Amino acid sequence: MLQDAHISPTFSPLYxxxxxxxxxxxxxxxxxxxxxxxxxxxxxxxFGVSQGTVRKAIDEMAAENxxxxxxxxxxxxxxxxxxxxxxxxxFLRLVPxxxxxxxxxxxxxxxWHAKAGQEASRTLGIKLGAPxxxxxxxxxxxxxxxxxxxxxxxxxTFAGLSLEILQEYQGSFYGLLESRFGVRMVRAEERLRAVxxxxxxxxxxxxxxxxxxxxxxxVSFTYGDRPVEWRRGLYSTAAHYYLNELS
Amino acid sequence: MLQDAHISPTFSPLYxxxxxxxxxxxxxxxxxxxxxxxxxxxxxxxFGVSQGTVRKAIDEMAAENxxxxxxxxxxxxxxxxxxxxxxxxxFLRLVPxxxxxxxxxxxxxxxWHAKAGQEASRTLGIKLGAPxxxxxxxxxxxxxxxxxxxxxxxxxTFAGLSLEILQEYQGSFYGLLESRFGVRMVRAEERLRAVxxxxxxxxxxxxxxxxxxxxxxxVSFTYGDRPVEWRRGLYSTAAHYYLNELS
DNA sequence: GAGTGGTCTAGACCACTCC
DNA sequence: GAGTGGTCTAGACCACTCA
Numbered sequence: 001m002l003q004d005a006h007i008s009p010t011f012s013p014l015y016x017x018x019x020x021x022x023x024x025x026x027x028x029x030x031x032x033x034x035x036x037x038x039x040x041x042x043x044x045x046x047f048g049v050s051q052g053t054v055r056k057a058i059d060e061m062a063a064e065n066x067x068x069x070x071x072x073x074x075x076x077x078x079x080x081x082x083x084x085x086x087x088x089x090x091f092l093r094l095v096p097x098x099x100x101x102x103x104x105x106x107x108x109x110x111x112w113h114a115k116a117g118q119e120a121s122r123t124l125g126i127k128l129g130a131p132x133x134x135x136x137x138x139x140x141x142x143x144x145x146x147x148x149x150x151x152x153x154x155x156x157t158f159a160g161l162s163l164e165i166l167q168e169y170q171g172s173f174y175g176l177l178e179s180r181f182g183v184r185m186v187r188a189e190e191r192l193r194a195v196x197x198x199x200x201x202x203x204x205x206x207x208x209x210x211x212x213x214x215x216x217x218x219v220s221f222t223y224g225d226r227p228v229e230w231r232r233g234l235y236s237t238a239a240h241y242y243l244n245e246l247s
Numbered sequence: 248m249l250q251d252a253h254i255s256p257t258f259s260p261l262y263x264x265x266x267x268x269x270x271x272x273x274x275x276x277x278x279x280x281x282x283x284x285x286x287x288x289x290x291x292x293x294f295g296v297s298q299g300t301v302r303k304a305i306d307e308m309a310a311e312n313x314x315x316x317x318x319x320x321x322x323x324x325x326x327x328x329x330x331x332x333x334x335x336x337x338f339l340r341l342v343p344x345x346x347x348x349x350x351x352x353x354x355x356x357x358x359w360h361a362k363a364g365q366e367a368s369r370t371l372g373i374k375l376g377a378p379x380x381x382x383x384x385x386x387x388x389x390x391x392x393x394x395x396x397x398x399x400x401x402x403x404t405f406a407g408l409s410l411e412i413l414q415e416y417q418g419s420f421y422g423l424l425e426s427r428f429g430v431r432m433v434r435a436e437e438r439l440r441a442v443x444x445x446x447x448x449x450x451x452x453x454x455x456x457x458x459x460x461x462x463x464x465x466v467s468f469t470y471g472d473r474p475v476e477w478r479r480g481l482y483s484t485a486a487h488y489y490l491n492e493l494s
Numbered sequence: 495g496a497g498t499g500g501t502c503t504a505g506a507c508c509a510c511t512c513c
Numbered sequence: 514g515a516g517t518g519g520t521c522t523a524g525a526c527c528a529c530t531c532a
Contacts, residue, residue: 065494187493188493189490189492192484193484194442194461195459212459213459214439215441237442246337246434246465247433
């Protein structure tokens with residue numbers, strides 16, 4: 001039975017308890033990304049609350065991009081593998097200057113294994129010296145390289161990731177992590193700076209050494225605000241810009 | 248009387264009609280920023296709908312940062328002049344490297360009047376040659392200059408804006424535009440690029456000429472997605488970074 | 495036509511704020 | 514204690530999807 005909503009002292013409304021119960025279902029893998037969760041009335045019966053209460057819980061989770069409602073069909077676990085093109089660009093804010101929506105193409109360059117240094121262990125919340133996997137890749141827009149990134153992943157969570165897997169996979173990087181390792185990225189923080197291009201980056205991006213690049217450092221989180229990815233990208237903003245909506 | 252919600256073909260639910268009615272009250276200035284709007288039950292009576300329907304309309308507007316709910320007190324028109332420090336930093340995403348929340352201090356340098364060129368007229372949605380006001384200013388963090396910006400405003404909307412007014416005013420720039428000109432910024436789009444510092448910017452920011460700076464171009468919108476501000480800033484990201492939350 | 499989410503209602507009670 | 518927003522319920526009906 002559910003805790004009575006009105007006892008307190010740490011008052012938590014019923015719909016939030018329902019929310020965390022649904023969240024448990026997501027974390028435990030009971031409902032996988034892309035799959036449908038039970039209908040509102042079914043959940044209401046299971047949890048012993050009214051449909052309106054379940055509705056409010058789901059509403060909040062839909063607003064947080066954890067669930068996706070589809071009228072007439074059902075409620076689904078949000079996924080990076082769905083057909084909605086927006087979910088592809090939800091984390092990549094780079095837009096071509098001419099406005100056209102170009103498909104970006106990922107070119108994995110390297111993938112190797114290492115031990116977590118101080119910075120990696122701190123940002124990923126793992127032990128110093130714990131295994132990590134590092135991916136180096138290029139992002140092309142219309143066959144021209146625009147982004148070079150290095151991605152740091154906790155080795156235990158993504159054991160078995162290799163260059164071959166990256167090259168084979170059709171779809172987005174987060175789609176791969178989701179379908180192959182069952183880890184779904186829910187939100188991320190990006191820190192942006194302007195930096196000068198070093199020699200190797202300049203060559204890869206086809207710009208002059210020392211020319212200004214946009215440095216984008218990202219930490220991504222899965223359910224429960226657990227950090228599971230740390231990456232640093234260098235963006236060439238000669239023909240593209242980073243678009244951000246403030247509200 | 249309200250349009251019946253179930254006639255269609257362009258079906259618009261009742262609560263959205265209520266929403267646009269409340270929006271009218273905001274645009275017309277019936278309820279000014281910082282002031283309280285009528286209670287839910289009062290609005291329900293006025294519009295001839297149930298309280299739940301008004302509630303849903305207000306919920307959406309609160310999610311869009313147009314209104315602010317305060318339990319036990321009432322619902323208020325969102326303002327850049329409230330005491331909540333978050334509303335100050337809602338549009339300035341620059342964060343010091345050391346993590347401490349520093350107060351930024353604005354130093355107006357110049358304020359002059361001109362005629363809108365092609366770019367200004369297009370982004371601000373005004374006629375070519377229409378009057379515009381241009382503000383040039385520095386942003387200091389702990390007495391050190393970190394940002395230099397130029398702000399383009401439609402002259403008719405902000406008639407009378409001068410350097411003296413800018414220097415006198417205590418509070419944020421958007422707070423000034425709001426209390427003095429009755430224009431509230433609701434959302435904005437920012438386009439970021441990495442650029443090399445030109446001579447004058449380098450001097451003002453205390454960096455070497457040619458060193459990388461973050462160029463931030465912003466278009467801000469008031470109610471009804473009407474653009475009313477265009478600005479370009481150059482951010483020194485030596486000791487600060489631009490923080491963005493992706494979700 | 496059955497099942498899903500979406501809207502709308504009316505009413506009860508709770509939590510918070512202020513007088 | 515009166516007034517506000519916040520939660521929860523139960524029930525009706527609508528819009529959409531799919532078979």
